[in-house]
Amino acid sequence: MRPQGVVTRGTTNPNRLRRVDNWIVETCGDRLRDAPDPLVVDLGYGATPVTAVELRARLAAGVRADVRVVGLEIDPVRVAAAQPAADPPGLTFARGGFELAGLRPALVRAFNVLRQYDEGEVGGAWRTVTDRLAPGGLLVEGTCDELGRLGAWVLLDADGPRTLTLAAKLTTLGSPAALAERLPKALIHRNVPGERVHALLADLDDAWRAAAAYAPFGPRQRWLRAVAAVREAGWPVAGGPRRWRHGELTLPWAAVAPR
Ligand SMILES: C[S@@+](CC[C@H](N)C(=O)[O-])C[C@H]1O[C@@H](n2cnc3c(N)ncnc32)[C@H](O)[C@@H]1O
Numbered sequence: 215m216r217p218q219g220v221v222t223r224g225t226t227n228p229n230r231l232r233r234v235d236n237w238i239v240e241t242c243g244d245r246l247r248d249a250p251d252p253l254v255v256d257l258g259y260g261a262t263p264v265t266a267v268e269l270r271a272r273l274a275a276g277v278r279a280d281v282r283v284v285g286l287e288i289d290p291v292r293v294a295a296a297q298p299a300a301d302p303p304g305l306t307f308a309r310g311g312f313e314l315a316g317l318r319p320a321l322v323r324a325f326n327v328l329r330q331y332d333e334g335e336v337g338g339a340w341r342t343v344t345d346r347l348a349p350g351g352l353l354v355e356g357t358c359d360e361l362g363r364l365g366a367w368v369l370l371d372a373d374g375p376r377t378l379t380l381a382a383k384l385t386t387l388g389s390p391a392a393l394a395e396r397l398p399k400a401l402i403h404r405n406v407p408g409e410r411v412h413a414l415l416a417d418l419d420d421a422w423r424a425a426a427a428y429a430p431f432g433p434r435q436r437w438l439r440a441v442a443a444v445r446e447a448g449w450p451v452a453g454g455p456r457r458w459r460h461g462e463l464t465l466p467w468a469a470v471a472p473r
Pocket of ligand 1: 226231257258259260261265286287288289292310311312324325327330
C-alpha cells in the first residue's frame with residue numbers, strides 16, 4: 215500500500231489539530247486514564263513534529279502527565295528531522311506505518327494520512343491499526359483543512375468504526391456544506407445522493423439556513439439550534455449541547471456508513 219500524492223510541503227500549521235485533540239481529551243480521556251500503559255501514537259505526523267508535540271502537551275495537561283506519545287512516520291527524512299523535538303520518555307519519534315512499528319498503543323491519532331490513499335485501502339488500513347491496539351484501545355482517523363477550521367474524524371476500536379464527528383470553527387463557518395470537503399477518506403467520495411452522509415450534510419445545511427434568525431446571537435447559538443433540529447429530524451446525534459457548543463456533531467457510524 216503506497217500513499218498517493220504525498221504532501222511535500224515543509225510546514226504544518228500549529229494548532230491545526232486542536233479541535234480533534236480537545237475532543238480526544240474529552241471523549242477518550244477516561245480510556246487513556248484507565249490504560250495500564252499510557253502509550254499514544256501520532257501516526258503520520260508530517261513535515262514537522264508540531265502536531266505530536268501539541269498532542270503530548272494536551273494529553274499530559276488534560277488526561278495524565280505520564281502519557282508517552284510516539285510520532286510515527288513512513289518517511290525517514292521526516293523521522294530524522296523530528297529528532298530535535300524529542301523529549302523522552304514522553305515524546306519520541308520513529309519510523310513506522312500502519313503496523314505501528316510493533317507498538318501496542320492505547321490510542322492512535324492518524325490525521326490527514328489516509329486521504330493520500332485509495333478509498334478501497336481504508337478498511338485494510340483501519341484493521342491493520344486496530345488489530346495492533348492494546349486491549350480497549352482506540353483509533354481516531356480523520357481529516358482537516360490547513361488551519362484546522364473544518365475537520366471530520368472516525369473513532370474506531372477493535373470492533374470497527376463507532377462514530378463520525380464533524381467539527382467546525384463556528385466564527386468562520388459559512389455553511390456546514392463546507393464540511394463535505396473534509397470528510398474522512400471512507401466518506402468523502404460518498405457525498406452523493408443516495409448515501410447517508412449526503413443526506414446528513416443536506417439536512418445540516420438546511421437546518422443551518424433555517425436557524426438564520428439565531429445568527430444575531432452568534433454562530434454558536436445558530437449551530438446549537440441547527441444541531442437540535444437535525445436531531446429532531448431523526449438523526450441519532452450523540453452527546454449534548456456541552457459538546458455541540460464547540461461546533462461538533464457526533465453520530466454513530468451506522469447512521470452514516472456507506473451503503
Ligand atoms: C499531510 S501529512 C499529515 C501531517 C499531520 N498528521 C497533520 O495532520 O498535520 C501526511 C503524512 O503521513 C505520512 N504517511 C503516509 N502514509 C503513512 C503510513 N502508512 N504510515 C505513517 N505515515 C504515513 C506522510 O509521509 C506524511 O508525512
